Amino acid sequence: MNKNNFAALPPMGWNSYDYYDTTVNEEQVKANADYMAANMKEYGWEYIVIDIEWYSHKPGSMRDKFQYIPFAGVEIDEYARLQPDPERFPSSAGGTGFKHLADYIHSLGLKFGIHIMRGIPRTAAHAHSKVLGTDLTADMVANPSSICGWNPDMYGVRNIEAGQAYYDSLLELYASWGVDFIKCDDICNTNMYVTNQYSARHEIEMLSKAIERCGRQVVLSLSPGPALIDKAWHYEKHANMWRITDDFWDNWDLLKDMFHRCELWENQVSKGCYPDCDMLPLGWLGKGFGKERRTDFTKEEQRTMMTLWCIFGSPLMLGAEMTKMDDWTLSLLTNKDILSMLTPDCRPHQLAHDEMKAVWTAYNDRTKERFIALFNLADEEMEVSVALKDIDETLPTGVSLLELWTQIRTKSSDGKISSILPAHGSSVYRLE
Missing domain, CATH: 3.20.20.70 (Aldolase class I)
Structure with missing residues (x-):
């Protein structure tokens, strides 16, 4: 076996x-x-x-x-x-x-x-x-x-x-x-x-x-x-x-x-x-x-x-x-x-991490889906963002996003994915 x-x-x-x-x-x-x-x-x-x-x-x-x-x-x-x-x-x-x-x-x-x-x-x-x-x-x-x-x-x-x-x-x-x-x-x-x-x-x-x-x-x-x-x-x-x-x-x-x-x-x-x-x-x-x-x-x-x-x-x-x-x-x-x-099938990677924030990505080799998670590790509300080029240099400057907890659809702007998050909060997106 x-x-x-x-x-x-x-x-x-x-x-x-x-x-x-x-x-x-x-x-x-x-x-x-x-x-x-x-x-x-x-x-x-x-x-x-x-x-x-x-x-x-x-x-x-x-x-x-x-x-x-x-x-x-x-x-x-x-x-x-x-x-x-x-x-x-x-x-x-x-x-x-x-x-x-x-x-x-x-x-x-x-x-x-x-x-x-x-x-x-x-x-x-x-x-x-x-x-x-x-x-x-x-x-x-x-x-x-x-x-x-x-x-x-x-x-x-x-x-x-x-x-x-x-x-x-x-x-x-x-x-x-x-x-x-x-x-x-x-x-x-x-x-x-x-x-x-x-x-x-x-x-x-x-x-x-x-x-x-x-x-x-x-x-x-x-x-x-x-x-x-x-x-x-x-x-x-x-x-x-x-x-x-x-x-x-x-x-x-x-x-x-x-x-x-x-x-x-x-x-x-x-x-x-x-x-x-x-x-x-x-x-x-x-x-x-x-x-x-x-x-x-x-x-x-x-x-x-x-x-x-x-x-x-x-x-x-x-x-x-x-x-x-x-x-x-x-x-x-x-x-x-x-x-x-x-x-x-989903390959995880921590893209950024310090005392205030973390950014994770994952790419599904089978379905070709890509996920981006933004984490606010600070004790107060804060904006967390990641540049698309840091995720994948082939991504266009504007990509469609589905936030998986809220089911809200949005788009990246200024070549980045960004979210204002409450203390200890997170957002996770699937690129669509």
């Missing part, structure tokens, strides 16, 4: 983390899947991803002290493979895992994904659990000197044949459940090890090989960032997505910084291989963190984020509780003209 065909377009979906943190349950996942199927599927939204700690007992019950309860009880099978917590995911009772929930999501015409942590469960290593397909036990596969600095659940896996067998057994299990998407954490950048931030390189390769062997197309997403630009070739060979930032939240400074990050990675966007700008923190967020709230991004900042993610070609993973989504936020996510930029 060619992994580049698993995600011919940047994946678009929903992830439970920004709203539920560690606490999401089956009923809530189904409710969000129902909403996506009814309101967003026709626009390309298709993945429903359960994020971290789906195997843990009573997650979130000590949230005032711990995000991840140290050495809490987990649901696990005899072969060191974590299972869904049946208290939160009742359909997993009897050892059926996520199969019934995946079947439900597939019945809606959507795809199903899960979050995993790199490695093998510590509890399995301590119990000397079997590793399927080998004569070794989990303690022989685990590397106790390879850990995650912020989550206590796993040891890294040794670079040995039995380690590969462990990952093969995981993907065999996930394929039987009907998993279409895996977000693997503590693997893209093992930032606890500052002198060896790519210490999990062999585990990326093991996961990639296990996916090839499992007989199912499974998109592989690597977290957290920032991804290492000198390892771009390795990410591209073994994964479909890799995070170019640490956790992204609804903070203007974080969004402003993404212009630097996207510039660094703009030449690495290709079919099946997507530098990932992380979640879209829109709508209602934070319930699992102890404080349900609306996004702190202004509407202008929300448009700026969507414009940058799409013209750059990032995957889109929504963090909102979709059942509470308002019409304005839904319209932000279902603008077909904006989403038309989200294809590897």
Whole structure:
């Protein structure tokens, strides 16, 4: 199988983390899947991803002290493979895992994904659990000197044949459940090890090989960032997505910084291989963190984020509780003209960037469409412009433009495209 065909377009979906943190349950996942199927599927939204700690007992019950309860009880099978917590995911009772929930999501015409942590469960290593397909036990596969600095659940896996067998057994299990998407954490950048931030390189390769062997197309997403630009070739060979930032939240400074990050990675966007700008923190967020709230991004900042993610070609993973989504936020996510930029046929390029402004262009090699995005990064209203000759010297001095958010048609004047933008605002044009 060619992994580049698993995600011919940047994946678009929903992830439970920004709203539920560690606490999401089956009923809530189904409710969000129902909403996506009814309101967003026709626009390309298709993945429903359960994020971290789906195997843990009573997650979130000590949230005032711990995000991840140290050495809490987990649901696990005899072969060191974590299972869904049946208290939160009742359909997993009897050892059926996520199969019934995946079947439900597939019945809606959507795809199903899960979050995993790199490695093998510590509890399995301590119990000397079997590793399927080998004569070794989990303690022989685990590397106790390879850990995650912020989550206590796993040891890294040794670079040995039995380690590969462990990952093969995981993907065999996930394929039987009907998993279409895996977000693997503590693997893209093992930032606890500052002198060896790519210490999990062999585990990326093991996961990639296990996916090839499992007989199912499974998109592989690597977290957290920032991804290492000198390892771009390795990410591209073994994964479909890799995070170019640490956790992204609804903070203007974080969004402003993404212009630097996207510039660094703009030449690495290709079919099946997507530098990932992380979640879209829109709508209602934070319930699992102890404080349900609306996004702190202004509407202008929300448009700026969507414009940058799409013209750059990032995957889109929504963090909102979709059942509470308002019409304005839904319209932000279902603008077909904006989403038309989200294809590897569209080649992105940051043409200008300083503290006050940014200008991006993208040219679709297949449709021959050209897009221009103007961003005001300043804290007050400002005019942002770009000369047509700086975009393409063959462009005439007057070109017809369609602004994709407002659907207003206009023309360039004085040989430039110009827009007066509010603070943190943006405009994006398609040349017509």
